[in-house]
Amino acid sequence: MKVLVLNGSPKGNNSITLQSVEYLKEHFEQDEFEVLNIGQKIGKYEQKGECDNVIEMIKKSDLILFSYPVYTFIAPYQLHRFIEVLKDRLDYNEIAGKFMTQITTSKHFFDITAHKYIEDNAYDIGLSVIKGLSADMDDLLSHKGRMDLINFWKYVQFSVKNKCFESKEVIKSGERITYQPPFDxxxxxxxxxxxxxxxxxxxxxxxxxxxxxxxxxxxxxxxxxxxxxxxxxxxxxxxxxxxxxxxxxxxxxxxxxxxxxxxxxxxxxxxxxxxxxxxxxxxxxxxxxxxxxxxxxxxxxxxxxxxxxxxxxxxxxxxxxxxxxxxxxxxxxxxxxxxxxxxxxxxxxxxxxxxxxxxxxxxxxxxxxxxxxGVGGMKIFRDLIYLMRGLMKEDHRFYKKHGIYDFPQKKIGTRLKMDLVGLLMSIPAVKKNAKGKMNEAMLKPYKKAIQKKMNI
CATH class of the missing domain: 3.40.50.360 (Flavodoxin domain)
Structure with a gap:
C-alpha cells in the first residue's frame, strides 16, 4: 500500500505525532510511506507549483494519512492553511474515492472536533474516510499504546482492502426499501x-x-x-x-x-x-x-x-x-x-x-x-464514584478492579520531574541554552520505542 503522509505539525520531523508514523514504517515494511512536512514548510506548499506536486502524489497514492497534533480544538493553523490551498487548486474528480485516515496526538481535549474537521474536508473533496486514531501523547511509550497503533493500522489495511469506509449520507429521494434478501x-x-x-x-x-x-x-x-x-x-x-x-x-x-x-x-x-x-x-x-x-x-x-x-x-x-x-x-x-x-x-x-x-x-x-x-466522560465518573464510593459500592469495586482510579496526583515521579524542569527553565541562562534541545529531549524516549519489536 502506497501511503502519502501529510504531516501538519509545525515541528516537522521533530513532531511527537510523526513518531507514530515512524513506528508504522518500522513495523509494516510491506507498506510504502512518503512523508511531506507540509506544516513546517507551509510557505513552500502555498506556491502553485509545489501544491500541484502534492496533488500528483495524492493521485498516485493508495491512502492519504494526515498526521498532526491537536491545536485549539482542531488542526494547527499550518495544516488548516494547506487544506485551503489544496481545495482551491484541486480538481475533486481526479482523486474521488481515494482513501484517507488520520493519526493525532494530544491529551484528548476536543480531539473529536479536530478529527471531524479533517473528515468533513475529506468528504468535501470526495475522499473515502477511514476512522482515525486519537492517541495520547505518551501512548507510543507503553506496550498497550504500541499494540493499539498496530491494531489500528491492521484495521486500516482491512478497510482499504475491503473498501470499508465511513460514508457521508445524502438526503434520501423518498425511495423505500422493497427487497427481501435471501440468506442461509x-x-x-x-x-x-x-x-x-x-x-x-x-x-x-x-x-x-x-x-x-x-x-x-x-x-x-x-x-x-x-x-x-x-x-x-x-x-x-x-x-x-x-x-x-x-x-x-x-x-x-x-x-x-x-x-x-x-x-x-x-x-x-x-x-x-x-x-x-x-x-x-x-x-x-x-x-x-x-x-x-x-x-x-x-x-x-x-x-x-x-x-x-x-x-x-x-x-x-x-x-x-x-x-x-x-x-x-x-x-x-x-x-x-x-x-x-x-x-x-x-x-x-x-x-x-x-x-x-x-x-x-x-x-x-x-x-x-x-x-x-470517552476520556472526558470517564474522568468525570472516576472523580464522582471516588467521592461517592460509600454509596456507589458496586461502581467502586468495579473501578478499583479495572484500574479506573488513575489520579494524576499519585504520579509522584512525574510531578517531581516536571517541578525540576520548571525550576531549571526559570533560570534565564538555562532557558537560553535549552533552545533547540527541548524537542530532542522530548523525542528521545519515542526513538527508543520505535525500535521495540512487537508481534504483529
Whole structure:
C-alpha cells in the first residue's frame, strides 16, 4: 500500500505525532510511506507549483494519512492553511474515492472536533474516510499504546482492502426499501454470539428489511431481541436503590434480561427507526433502566454497530450520543448503516460494510484508544464514584478492579520531574541554552520505542 503522509505539525520531523508514523514504517515494511512536512514548510506548499506536486502524489497514492497534533480544538493553523490551498487548486474528480485516515496526538481535549474537521474536508473533496486514531501523547511509550497503533493500522489495511469506509449520507429521494434478501442461516458459524437489539414494530417494513439485509452479509449467526416484548414495570426513577448491589427497585426481572440476553453477547447491533430526534421512547426506557449497572462499563471491548432508518445526517445530537456512548463504554463503533442514501444498491453496500467491519472487530478484538468523549466522560465518573464510593459500592469495586482510579496526583515521579524542569527553565541562562534541545529531549524516549519489536 502506497501511503502519502501529510504531516501538519509545525515541528516537522521533530513532531511527537510523526513518531507514530515512524513506528508504522518500522513495523509494516510491506507498506510504502512518503512523508511531506507540509506544516513546517507551509510557505513552500502555498506556491502553485509545489501544491500541484502534492496533488500528483495524492493521485498516485493508495491512502492519504494526515498526521498532526491537536491545536485549539482542531488542526494547527499550518495544516488548516494547506487544506485551503489544496481545495482551491484541486480538481475533486481526479482523486474521488481515494482513501484517507488520520493519526493525532494530544491529551484528548476536543480531539473529536479536530478529527471531524479533517473528515468533513475529506468528504468535501470526495475522499473515502477511514476512522482515525486519537492517541495520547505518551501512548507510543507503553506496550498497550504500541499494540493499539498496530491494531489500528491492521484495521486500516482491512478497510482499504475491503473498501470499508465511513460514508457521508445524502438526503434520501423518498425511495423505500422493497427487497427481501435471501440468506442461509443454517450454514453460518456459531463461533461468536451477536445480538440485534431492536424496537422494531410490525409495520416498520423498512427497518425489518434492513435487519434481514445485515443478516445476509454477516458471517455469523445472530439472534434478535425486541425490547418491545419485555414488560417493563416502569422507567428509572433515580432512587439509587441499585447503587449498593446493582438490584433495581422494580421486580420485573430486567437486570437478568439485560445481563443474560443482551450483555452476554460478543457483539451488539442496535436497530431502530429515528423518531423525534432519538431512537424513540421505548429505547430511552431501555437505556435508563440500564442504570442497574451504575457507571460500570461492563461491555467494554465489545463491538457495537447501528442499523437506523431515518434522516441520520440531520441528527447531529443523535450522532454525538451514539459516538459518546461507544467511547465512554470503550466499545469499537463498527458503523451506522442507514436507509438515507438514494439507491437500494447503496443501502446493501452500507449493510455489507457494517457486517464486514463488525466481523473484523470481533475476530481481532479491536478496541482503539478513547477520544475526548470517552476520556472526558470517564474522568468525570472516576472523580464522582471516588467521592461517592460509600454509596456507589458496586461502581467502586468495579473501578478499583479495572484500574479506573488513575489520579494524576499519585504520579509522584512525574510531578517531581516536571517541578525540576520548571525550576531549571526559570533560570534565564538555562532557558537560553535549552533552545533547540527541548524537542530532542522530548523525542528521545519515542526513538527508543520505535525500535521495540512487537508481534504483529
Amino acid at each position: 442461516e443454517s450454514k453460518k458459524s456459531e463461533e461468536y454470539d451477536t445480538v440485534i437489539v431492536t424496537n422494531c414494530e410490525n409495520n416498520d417494513e423498512n427497518l425489518k428489511n434492513m435487519i434481514e439485509g445485515f443478516k445476509k452479509y454477516y458471517p455469523y449467526k445472530t439472534r434478535e431481541v425486541n425490547i418491545l416484548d419485555f414488560k417493563f414495570a416502569g422507567g428509572c426513577i433515580g432512587c439509587f436503590n441499585c447503587a449498593s448491589d446493582g438490584k433495581c427497585i422494580y421486580k420485573d426481572g430486567f437486570e437478568s434480561y439485560l445481563r443474560e440476553e443482551i450483555q452476554s453477547a460478543d457483539a451488539i447491533i442496535y436497530a431502530a427507526s429515528i423518531k423525534d430526534h432519538s431512537l424513540g421512547a421505548s429505547f430511552k426506557l431501555y437505556d435508563d433502566r440500564q442504570f442497574c449497572n451504575g457507571h460500570r462499563t461492563v461491555t467494554m471491548g465489545m463491538p457495537v454497530g447501528y442499523i437506523l432508518s431515518g434522516d441520520y445526517s440531520k441528527e447531529s445530537n443523535l450522532r454525538t450520543i451514539i459516538e459518546g456512548r461507544c467511547e465512554v463504554g470503550h466499545n469499537f463503533l463498527t458503523g451506522v448503516a442507514v436507509d438515507e442514501i438514494q439507491s437500494q444498491d447503496d443501502i446493501s453496500k452500507n449493510l455489507n460494510k457494517l457486517a464486514k467491519t463488525t466481523a473484523y472487530a470481533l475476530e481481532n478484538q479491536l478496541v482503539l484508544p478513547q477520544n475526548f468523549l
